[in-house]
Amino acid sequence: MPGADNMPDLQRTQFLAALRAATEEARADETNLALLLIDIANLARINQNRGYEHGDQVLQQTHRALLSISRLPDTVFRIGSHAFAFILPRLDNPALVVLALNRVKTVLHEELGATPDVAAPEFKFGLAINRRARGEYAAMFALAESSLRHVKRGGELDLEGLLGDGNDDFQGYQLEQQLAQALRDNELELYYQPKVRLQDGGVDSAETLLRWTSPDGDPVAPELLVSMVEGMGRSFELAKWVVYQSMRQLQRWQASLDLGLAVNVQAGLVSNPDLQAVFRDAIAIWGVEPARVTLEVTEDAIIGDKDAGLNNLLAIRDSGVNISIDDFGTGYSSLSYFKHIPATELKIDKSFVMSLTREAGNRELVKIMVQIARHFGLSVVAEGVEDRASMELLRSLGCDYGQGYYFSRPLPPQEFEEWLLAWRASGQAGH
Numbered sequence: 001m002p003g004a005d006n007m008p009d010l011q012r013t014q015f016l017a018a019l020r021a022a023t024e025e026a027r028a029d030e031t032n033l034a035l036l037l038i039d040i041a042n043l044a045r046i047n048q049n050r051g052y053e054h055g056d057q058v059l060q061q062t063h064r065a066l067l068s069i070s071r072l073p074d075t076v077f078r079i080g081s082h083a084f085a086f087i088l089p090r091l092d093n094p095a096l097v098v099l100a101l102n103r104v105k106t107v108l109h110e111e112l113g114a115t116p117d118v119a120a121p122e123f124k125f126g127l128a129i130n131r132r133a134r135g136e137y138a139a140m141f142a143l144a145e146s147s148l149r150h151v152k153r154g155g156e157l158d159l160e161g162l163l164g165d166g167n168d169d170f171q172g173y174q175l176e177q178q179l180a181q182a183l184r185d186n187e188l189e190l191y192y193q194p195k196v197r198l199q200d201g202g203v204d205s206a207e208t209l210l211r212w213t214s215p216d217g218d219p220v221a222p223e224l225l226v227s228m229v230e231g232m233g234r235s236f237e238l239a240k241w242v243v244y245q246s247m248r249q250l251q252r253w254q255a256s257l258d259l260g261l262a263v264n265v266q267a268g269l270v271s272n273p274d275l276q277a278v279f280r281d282a283i284a285i286w287g288v289e290p291a292r293v294t295l296e297v298t299e300d301a302i303i304g305d306k307d308a309g310l311n312n313l314l315a316i317r318d319s320g321v322n323i324s325i326d327d328f329g330t331g332y333s334s335l336s337y338f339k340h341i342p343a344t345e346l347k348i349d350k351s352f353v354m355s356l357t358r359e360a361g362n363r364e365l366v367k368i369m370v371q372i373a374r375h376f377g378l379s380v381v382a383e384g385v386e387d388r389a390s391m392e393l394l395r396s397l398g399c400d401y402g403q404g405y406y407f408s409r410p411l412p413p414q415e416f417e418e419w420l421l422a423w424r425a426s427g428q429a430g431h
Contacts (some may be wrong), residue, residue, distance in 0.1 A: 350384020
């Protein structure tokens with residue numbers, strides 16, 4: 001049996017980049033593009049009944065089976081704990097997607113479902129077709145996710161509708177129009193997830209997370225939301241709204257809850273000369289303490305315009321705002337410039353944390369990341385903490401904070417406040 005070190009990595013960032021590139025290529029060539037999502041619906045039950053080792057083997061076999069079907073690079077990605085994406089480019093006729101879907105189903109059945117097994121994987125599929133790539137890649141992903149959710153709720157994959165009159169293009173356009181309306185009407189929401197001190201269980205900060213539910217009731221994945229806003233050319237507008245709303249909330253909480261907030265900014269805005277003013281003005285308007293504010297940026301955010309990005313971050317740090325390097329380990333780390341980033345915190349990406357207790361390689365990588373952070377005087381936050389064993393192991397490795405569903409899912413403001421007060425009252429702080 002393959003070892004755990006052969007587990008396919010989570011590749012959402014790489015997938016979105018590949019989908020975007022495939023969309024641009026299809027648009028230039030005037031060909032069709034499809035996106036197939038494959039979900040192992042019962043993986044949690046497999047892990048429970050047969051053990052995580054067997055569950056990991058199912059993930060490995062699924063990944064290998066999909067790769068065996070694809071003849072093109074950068075088309076198969078693991079995008080979730082039990083989900084894969086398969087980009088189907090260069091379709092002269094959209095109907096060819098039916099053949100591809102049948103081929104995927106056949107190979108998966110042959111590789112993983114040929115023998116009767118109470119723990120055999122149950123695959124669910126979501127699909128979107130982008131005719132002549134007229135729709136944006138983010139809207140296409142959103143449509144595929146909506147299709148998958150429908151199937152997982154007991155519905156059928158509507159191939160006839162998908163192959164009918166190009167309705168998916170209209171739906172993608174409609175989703176973008178709904179988002180534009182939501183931006184105008186201030187209908188986006190901010191949720192909050194605590195960062196918990198691993199040594200004593202205390203909570204002195206939380207991360208602000210963007211959320212939007214479309215008018216049809218389906219939540220839109222945050223990275224899709226951001227990508228769609230970027231495609232609409234309204235990234236700066238969104239970032240300003242998030243910063244202002246976060247500072248408004250922090251003003252309410254900094255005294256009553258003794259709390260700080262971290263805010264994410266899209267990588268493409270880190271070198272924007274107006275970013276400094278957004279933080280400066282928001283902090284002044286709402287009268288919050290700069291030391292309670294953290295700007296989270298991905299490690300590759302300044303690659304595009306290194307000097308401008310570093311200068312912006314230096315100015316923001318000089319104003320008293322903290323700087324956190326988000327999703328560490330997934331970008332283009334280079335210690336030659338890493339030492340110049342005025343960071344105060346390093347966040348280890350959840351892809352290294354979620355399988356920490358099962359993969360020795362990831363434990364070593366996390367240990368090295370903690371050592372790097374200590375060398376540069378940074379505090380360390382581990383994302384994706386989902387169980388007590390992972391929390392205790394991270395604490396033993398020297399991580400300062402944990403963030404993840406083991407502590408709390410992201411919550412709207414009132415629920416977060418109630419959770420925090422209950423957490424503190426229960427004596428969890430100091431556990």
